[in-house]
Amino acid sequence: MRWSRYYLYTTREVPNDAEVISHQLMVRAGLIKKVAAGIYTYLPFGWRSLAKLMAIVRRELDAISAAELTMPAIQPAELWQESGRWQRYGKELLRIKDRHERDFVFGPTHEEVITDIVRRDVKSYRQLPISLYQIQTKFRDEIRPRFGLMRGREFIMKDAYSFHASPESLDVTYDDMRRAYCKIFEACQLDYTVVEADTGSIGGSASHEFMVVAETGESAVVRCPKCGYAANVEKAQMRKLDAEAAIPKSTERKKVPTPGKSSVEDVAAFLRVAPRQVVKTLIYDTEKGLVAVVVRGDREINEVKLLNHLDVEHLALASEEKVREATGAAVGFAGPVGLSAGVRLIGDETVRGLADFVVGANEGDAHYTGVNWGTDVDLTEWADLLLVSGGDPCPRCDGTLEIFRGIEVGHIFKLGTKYSKAMACNYTDESGGDHPMIMGCYGLGIGRTVAAAIEQNHDKDGIIWPRPLAPFEVLLAGLNPDDPEVSRVTEELYAELRGQGVEVLYDDRDERPGVKFKDADLIGIPVRLVIGAKSLKDGKVEVSLRRDREKLLVPPGDAVGRVLELLAKA
RNA sequence: CGGGACGUGGCGCAGUCUGGUAGCGUACCUGAAUGGGGUUCAGGGGGUCCCGGGUUCAAAUCCCGGCGUCCCGACCA
Numbered sequence: 001m002r003w004s005r006y007y008l009y010t011t012r013e014v015p016n017d018a019e020v021i022s023h024q025l026m027v028r029a030g031l032i033k034k035v036a037a038g039i040y041t042y043l044p045f046g047w048r049s050l051a052k053l054m055a056i057v058r059r060e061l062d063a064i065s066a067a068e069l070t071m072p073a074i075q076p077a078e079l080w081q082e083s084g085r086w087q088r089y090g091k092e093l094l095r096i097k098d099r100h101e102r103d104f105v106f107g108p109t110h111e112e113v114i115t116d117i118v119r120r121d122v123k124s125y126r127q128l129p130i131s132l133y134q135i136q137t138k139f140r141d142e143i144r145p146r147f148g149l150m151r152g153r154e155f156i157m158k159d160a161y162s163f164h165a166s167p168e169s170l171d172v173t174y175d176d177m178r179r180a181y182c183k184i185f186e187a188c189q190l191d192y193t194v195v196e197a198d199t200g201s202i203g204g205s206a207s208h209e210f211m212v213v214a215e216t217g218e219s220a221v222v223r224c225p226k227c228g229y230a231a232n233v234e235k236a237q238m239r240k241l242d243a244e245a246a247i248p249k250s251t252e253r254k255k256v257p258t259p260g261k262s263s264v265e266d267v268a269a270f271l272r273v274a275p276r277q278v279v280k281t282l283i284y285d286t287e288k289g290l291v292a293v294v295v296r297g298d299r300e301i302n303e304v305k306l307l308n309h310l311d312v313e314h315l316a317l318a319s320e321e322k323v324r325e326a327t328g329a330a331v332g333f334a335g336p337v338g339l340s341a342g343v344r345l346i347g348d349e350t351v352r353g354l355a356d357f358v359v360g361a362n363e364g365d366a367h368y369t370g371v372n373w374g375t376d377v378d379l380t381e382w383a384d385l386l387l388v389s390g391g392d393p394c395p396r397c398d399g400t401l402e403i404f405r406g407i408e409v410g411h412i413f414k415l416g417t418k419y420s421k422a423m424a425c426n427y428t429d430e431s432g433g434d435h436p437m438i439m440g441c442y443g444l445g446i447g448r449t450v451a452a453a454i455e456q457n458h459d460k461d462g463i464i465w466p467r468p469l470a471p472f473e474v475l476l477a478g479l480n481p482d483d484p485e486v487s488r489v490t491e492e493l494y495a496e497l498r499g500q501g502v503e504v505l506y507d508d509r510d511e512r513p514g515v516k517f518k519d520a521d522l523i524g525i526p527v528r529l530v531i532g533a534k535s536l537k538d539g540k541v542e543v544s545l546r547r548d549r550e551k552l553l554v555p556p557g558d559a560v561g562r563v564l565e566l567l568a569k570a
Numbered sequence: 571c572g573g574g575a576c577g578u579g580g581c582g583c584a585g586u587c588u589g590g591u592a593g594c595g596u597a598c599c600u601g602a603a604u605g606g607g608g609u610u611c612a613g614g615g616g617g618u619c620c621c622g623g624g625u626u627c628a629a630a631u632c633c634c635g636g637c638g639u640c641c642c643g644a645c646c647a
Contacts, residue, residue: 011580011581011582011596011597012581012582012596012597012608013581013582013583013595013596013597014582015581015582016576016581016582016583016639016640017639017640017641018640019640019641034639036638036639037638037639037640090645091571092645092646108646109647138647140645140646140647142645142646143571143644143645144641144642144643144644144645146640146641151646151647155647156647157647158647159647209647210647218646219646303644315644316644408646408647409647410647411646411647443646443647444647445646445647446647447647448647449647479605479606480605480606481605482605483605511608512604512605512606512607512608512609513605513606513607514605514606514607514608514609515607515608515609516606516607516608517606517607517608518607518608519608521607530606532605532606533605533606534606535606
């Protein structure tokens with residue numbers, strides 16, 4: 001491709017609405033252009049990279065006998081009413097009406113449509129298992145789109161669905177998918193981790209996320225370097241410490257004034273105890289009423305665990321008024337002793353072994369000291385509600401968990417029969433009985449993966465494409481277009497590279513060398529071949545890798561061979 | 571949805587407080603020189619100052635209402 005005829009325009013300025021580096025570089029290097037918040041055009045240069053990733057995805061999914069199809073983006077509301085998600089799915093679901101005022105949605109995901117298709121075609125256990133996938137534009141009306149393609153409202157996703165007659169069959173496909181995902185992300189040369197994940201609103205029994213390690217990632221993940229345990233913090237557990245248990249009761253409960261001390265730190269400092277001796281009580285508002293959760297003062301509640309434990313749809317810290325209603329005191333003085341009767345009380349496992357601790361007194365400016373389970377509070381509901389953090393003990397071995405941030409580029413679920421039951425997607429078994437099919441679903445963010453690759457592969461001057469995702473493999477630049485010898489050699493090399501099947505972008509623009517070098521660094525094509533009058537006088541052209549920019553001077557006749565060698569290394 | 575900020579040639583910004591000729595950089599067009607890290611000089615085109623209403627002799631600037639965008643918290647590929 002000759003750059004002079006190509007649609008690729010770079011900018012020197014950083015766009016004022018781009019915060020993270022991958023977003024800035026994708027705009028500056030002419031990959032994407034914003035149309036509205038969270039909605040982007042994929043420009044030709046960016047689309048080439050997405051297309052490469054999609055080809056890798058297709059290759060690996062076809063290899064595990066998944067069949068590609070394409071479902072409609074616009075889906076009738078009836079299917080969503082049938083699955084129950086018309087009511088449950090929140091405002092992220094874009095609902096639209098046609099000219100007859102009939103309800104439709106722009107699909108944020110396709111469980112309903114795929115289940116509807118399969119239930120009509122597949123009747124027998126002999127037809128199972130089945131795996132289907134598509135690569136398609138989705139729309140989720142996110143409250144806050146951000147970071148360019150990392151969290152768009154409209155985005156391209158690969159979504160796959162599998163159908164089975166037994167849990168064992170699902171296990172096999174799930175493992176196939178997991179391995180295929182690993183191959184895909186390895187093919188993209190990404191530094192990623194597979195982590196255990198919460199199943200969230202999609203539901204199901206098991207789930208793993210594929211996290212690309214990056215500072216700007218929106219998810220927090222813990223990993224044990226010793227045994228390899230890795231989990232999203234939403235899901236992560238820690239080992240219970242025996243030492244925390246069975247501290248004997250030694251004091252009587254006593255109410256003490258704590259004027260103006262509402263935070264754990266303040267109360268602990270004021271009473272001269274460690275924050276971990278303070279038990280904090282958080283009042284949550286849910287559709288099932290108010291819930292009080294007690295947790296060790298130095299720790300945080302994992303709201304996802306709480307949501308799952310309570311089996312509720314909505315969960316939020318209660319308002320000032322609701323807290324008053326439940327405790328009779330201002331926020332900061334709630335405690336489990338003498339809580340309003342209608343409030344459900346749940347204890348996190350971490351406070352179970354505590355004795356002689358401090359709690360809020362449910363009245364302004366006062367706390368209790370010397371509080372103990374049993375004698376002072378009758379608490380019967382215990383659960384693991386802890387938000388795990390770095391430094392906590394691994395739940396699987398005696399190692400210590402590390403915490404890092406990641407970009408969720410893929411997510412696989414064992415769905416079970418949630419959708420097949422709701423939508424009567426059944427098969428007939430050997431003995432003629434009907435059963436709902438067991439399902440799995442598997443998502444992979446196409447644009448997000450490319451953004452993550454840039455997030456992980458760049459320097460101060462621009463993108464450094466991993467070769468498998470690079471829009472072009474080689475950048476060819478002639479520096480002195482007026483020099484007939486330069487242009488002759490450059491044209492010859494261009495023809496030769498193309499003859500070898502190399503994807504080459506030929507910078508034939510009438511620009512000064514400085515501009516060409518700066519643009520080359522910015523757009524980050526892995527291998528660079530430069531022809532300039534100076535080195536050509538010595539019978540040499542330059543070959544270099546974008547990553548280290550180490551120049552190799554070779555005769556023009558050897559150039560293509562050296563380019564191919566470097567490509568193999570890129 | 572709560573909290574904060576912003577909206578001025580394509581892009582990045584100044585001007586708004588204190589109302590009075592719409593400006594700078596860059597990009598673009600023409601010409602010349604230059605030709606190994608965003609070169610230089612000369613000339614030129616391009617604006618509903620987000621939208622609507624109000625105050626005023628006069629509004630980018632003040633007032634009211636809307637819209638859009640970005641950032642920080644609850645969702646997800």
